Amino acid sequence: MTLWWIGDVLLIAVVLPVVVYLLKGVLDAARSIEPSVTRIAEAAGAGSKDLDAVPLLLTTQAHVKTTVEVVAGYGGSLDVIIDDAE
Amino acid sequence: MPAAGVVLIVAVVLIVLALVYYLLSTIGSLMRITTGLDDAIAAVTEIAEKSAPVEAVVKDINHNLDAGVDLLEGLLVKKAGLTDAVGLVDGLYPGAAAAGLRGYPESTEIDAPRIGEVYTKGTLTLARLGREAPIAAASPAGGEVLRDVERGSLAARLLYPSVRHERPQELPRSPVIGTDAPLQYEQRDDIGAPRKRPPTRQSNGEE
Numbered sequence: 001m002t003l004w005w006i007g008d009v010l011l012i013a014v015v016l017p018v019v020v021y022l023l024k025g026v027l028d029a030a031r032s033i034e035p036s037v038t039r040i041a042e043a044a045g046a047g048s049k050d051l052d053a054v055p056l057l058l059t060t061q062a063h064v065k066t067t068v069e070v071v072a073g074y075g076g077s078l079d080v081i082i083d084d085a086e
Numbered sequence: 087m088p089a090a091g092v093v094l095i096v097a098v099v100l101i102v103l104a105l106v107y108y109l110l111s112t113i114g115s116l117m118r119i120t121t122g123l124d125d126a127i128a129a130v131t132e133i134a135e136k137s138a139p140v141e142a143v144v145k146d147i148n149h150n151l152d153a154g155v156d157l158l159e160g161l162l163v164k165k166a167g168l169t170d171a172v173g174l175v176d177g178l179y180p181g182a183a184a185a186g187l188r189g190y191p192e193s194t195e196i197d198a199p200r201i202g203e204v205y206t207k208g209t210l211t212l213a214r215l216g217r218e219a220p221i222a223a224a225s226p227a228g229g230e231v232l233r234d235v236e237r238g239s240l241a242a243r244l245l246y247p248s249v250r251h252e253r254p255q256e257l258p259r260s261p262v263i264g265t266d267a268p269l270q271y272e273q274r275d276d277i278g279a280p281r282k283r284p285p286t287r288q289s290n291g292e293e
Contacts, residue, residue, distance in 0.1 A: 004090040011097040019101055023108030030115035037122035044129030051136035057143045064147050068154040075161045085167035 159187045168192070173199035 162171045168190060176183035176198040186194035262268060 001088065001090060004088070004094070008090055008093040008097060011094065011101075016097060016101050016104065020104050020108070023104060023112070027108050027112045027115065030112050030119065033119050034115060034122065037119050037126065041122050041125040041129060044126045044133065048129045048132040048136065051133055054136050054140055057140065057147075061143050061147050061150075064150045068150045068157075071154050072157055075157050079161060079164070082165050084164055085170070 156189050159189045163187065163190060169196055169199060170201065172196045173201040177201040 159171075162174070166174060168187075171187065172183050172193050175187070177200070183196070183198035184194065186192075186196075
């Protein structure tokens, strides 16, 4: 009977607090992850929205090509009308 | 049942209740984390899809810009010379001479003339044009005028309408007057004679 009481005491005084402590630690860790995941999702959503302007790069690409062609034309004309340095 | 058995059952029930509470809370938290990660993964996938063509487009833009830079650098060096080109670039963008011209690695070793501090861009342009700009003879880079005087002047004239610049000698000449004028006009009789007066009007209205 004495051993039974000792077991009860150990169960209530040791096992139960340890179990509660460990489970609370797991729960706190899981809850601490939630805000981080929320911020990651918001940042990813904002980044995806920022990339909505990517198709404009195609317009930029065409403009750059046209501009370089015009510059090449002017360069050719300048090459004709301006004498070389040497 | 002995009292010790009842206490044991109560302790076990308490442990089970603690397990149930914390595990259910953890499950709920993990489910919310899973939902958040799903949203994040969807957004990241969208980012990857949207940014997929960026590399090719940017490479093409850089390729075209490189060609333009090489063209302009080559033209500048060809027309102004490497030393003046470095000085001009350094004048427009102070400190750029240290980086040099991309297509001319030896340009980093050139001591750039201080063109930008003395001459404005317009004066430099005129200096490059030659005879029309006397300042060309005092180029900070020293040496001869950069432009062939005769050929450069004639080439510049081709840019303008030929009426005033290309063939000035064929313009109509100014008339020559005087006794030696090639074209003599007949003298009019009324010159020097009294001026004709208009008829006067009488007071009664009759002329």
